[in-house]
Amino acid sequence: MSIDKAEDLDTFMEGVISRNPGEPEFHQAVHEVAMDIIPFIADKPAYKDMRILERMTEPDRVVSFRVVWEDDQGELRVNRGFRVQQNNSIGPYKGGIRFHPSVNQGVLKFLAFEQVFKNSLTGLPLGGGKGGANFDPKGRSDDEVMRFCQAFMTELQRHIGPDTDVPAGDIGVGAREVGFLFGQYKRLVNRFEGVLTGKALDFGGSHIRTEATGYGAVYMMEKMLSHHNEHLEDRTCLVSGSGNVATYCAEKLIENGARVLTLSDSGGVIYAKDGITTEHLEYVKELKNKRRGRIKEAADEFGLKFYKGKTPWGIAGELVFPCATQNEIDVKDAKVLIKNGARAVCEGANMPTTPDAIHIFSSVKDLLHAPAKAANAGGVAVSGLEMSQNSLRLKWSETEVDERLRQIMVDIHDECVEHGVQKGGHVDYSKGANIAGFTKVANAMLAYGVM
Ligand code: NDP
Numbered sequence: 226m227s228i229d230k231a232e233d234l235d236t237f238m239e240g241v242i243s244r245n246p247g248e249p250e251f252h253q254a255v256h257e258v259a260m261d262i263i264p265f266i267a268d269k270p271a272y273k274d275m276r277i278l279e280r281m282t283e284p285d286r287v288v289s290f291r292v293v294w295e296d297d298q299g300e301l302r303v304n305r306g307f308r309v310q311q312n313n314s315i316g317p318y319k320g321g322i323r324f325h326p327s328v329n330q331g332v333l334k335f336l337a338f339e340q341v342f343k344n345s346l347t348g349l350p351l352g353g354g355k356g357g358a359n360f361d362p363k364g365r366s367d368d369e370v371m372r373f374c375q376a377f378m379t380e381l382q383r384h385i386g387p388d389t390d391v392p393a394g395d396i397g398v399g400a401r402e403v404g405f406l407f408g409q410y411k412r413l414v415n416r417f418e419g420v421l422t423g424k425a426l427d428f429g430g431s432h433i434r435t436e437a438t439g440y441g442a443v444y445m446m447e448k449m450l451s452h453h454n455e456h457l458e459d460r461t462c463l464v465s466g467s468g469n470v471a472t473y474c475a476e477k478l479i480e481n482g483a484r485v486l487t488l489s490d491s492g493g494v495i496y497a498k499d500g501i502t503t504e505h506l507e508y509v510k511e512l513k514n515k516r517r518g519r520i521k522e523a524a525d526e527f528g529l530k531f532y533k534g535k536t537p538w539g540i541a542g543e544l545v546f547p548c549a550t551q552n553e554i555d556v557k558d559a560k561v562l563i564k565n566g567a568r569a570v571c572e573g574a575n576m577p578t579t580p581d582a583i584h585i586f587s588s589v590k591d592l593l594h595a596p597a598k599a600a601n602a603g604g605v606a607v608s609g610l611e612m613s614q615n616s617l618r619l620k621w622s623e624t625e626v627d628e629r630l631r632q633i634m635v636d637i638h639d640e641c642v643e644h645g646v647q648k649g650g651h652v653d654y655s656k657g658a659n660i661a662g663f664t665k666v667a668n669a670m671l672a673y674g675v676m
Contacts, residue, residue: 248331311337318354321395342662349609374405419615422608431611439473441603463542466549487537548573569593
């Protein structure tokens with residue numbers, strides 16, 4: 226069913242679901258956007274008649290490919306790689322690469338769709354894409370990871386380029402993997418160019434890129450609170466995950482005087498009643514990035530509580546930062562968080578809250594909720610700044626990049642307020658982010674005509 230004939234959201238979603246069978250995460254991401262955009266365009270015939278929202282749900286292209294590599298025992302392994310190039314109306318495709326056994330086309334389409342809105346919100350000239358493979362780097366040696374990355378890039382390189390599509394890291398793709406991927410790209414095309422972001426500082430990376438998503442989420446929380454005449458200091462915080470986003474989110478919270486009670490991984494959660502310290506955090510970074518160990522080891526090392534198989538959401542805390550993965554907060558968790566006095570939720574991970582849990586959050590008057598596409602846009606924003614520095618053949622200082630990041634997060638916050646403020650002053654940050662992100666891309670698509 227096409228959008229111009231769609232009476233309502235349900236009709237529109239029936240069309241999306243029938244065109245994209247078996248992709249529940251993608252349906253969920255589109256639904257979250259369509260809920261706000263369908264009413265917004267109801268009296269805007271230009272967007273409706275040109276079927277802009279319907280067109281935005283169709284990726285420009287999806288590439289799927291075989292990745293064959295050899296493990297340390299000499300056995301051949303076969304994985305599947307993808308790149309979803311969702312929309313390049315306002316700039317080259319941009320979005321991370323995820324290596325995780327749960328990766329499939331539907332998951333990457335959800336992430337690519339979200340990325341379009343997020344990148345638009347940053348105010349930088351960045352389109353949206355996402356890629357990855359169903360490869361699990363956990364338990365693999367450095368040599369195995371290198372061989373996988375080289376095999377993956379051998380195919381991916383023909384679809385990307387500094388003005389075409391510029392990938393970055395995501396779950397399972399950190400500094401080590403970006404190094405292997407960039408090295409193989411450079412070898413194959415015989416050019417040193419800014420085709421990946423998240424590179425190390427020695428070969429074209431930007432200061433603050435590693436920290437950007439976590440720091441950005443904290444800047445967003447700070448701004449949401451100050452907009453409501455509150456502040457971060459002394460607030461209790463629940464952070465999930467112990468990867469890139471989680472550790473730098475915790476770092477910035479600690480620096481700003483907040484008390485971080487938790488970190489987690491898929492094995493369980495650690496709880497520090499008096500707050501995670503800088504010493505704990507440095508240990509966790511080394512544990513996760515170098516030794517590739519489990520979060521339980523941090524509990525054992527410092528005598529902290531460890532709850533096996535649990536998430537942070539059963540612990541009482543005021544500020545909630547889901548920074549691990551999609552759908553990690555469900556209805557039950559949302560109810561417990563609210564009962565325990567949660568004041569604000571800032572989504573470091575992509576789509577970490579199920580639709581029913583979002584509904585619970587939005588039913589609580591005055592609970593602040595920054596959706597992922599606004600709250601975690603700091604990572605892609607600094608990736609955009611890394612692209613600018615690569616093009617200029619310049620490197621900006623740490624302070625300069627951090628100031629730009631902070632300003633971008635403040636601007637995103639203010640755009641959400643502009644488009645999401647309700648009667649009585651309550652801000653619907655999701656609605657604000659969806660409308661602000663949509664409008665720029667939609668206007669560019671209108672300008673290009675029918676394509
Ligand atoms: P990392 O791989 O560095 O860390 C992921 C963390 O989440 C690990 O602690 C991991 O634990 C945990 N995790 C992953 N899957 C699950 C699961 N199914 N259940 C419980 N825990 C899980 O990834 P990032 O920190 O880079 O990414 C985290 C989130 O942030 C993702 O949603 C990503 O898309 C999003 N994001 C990341 C950006 C970036 O710049 N890196 C930018 C914007 C968004 P374990 O080791 O046990 O798997």
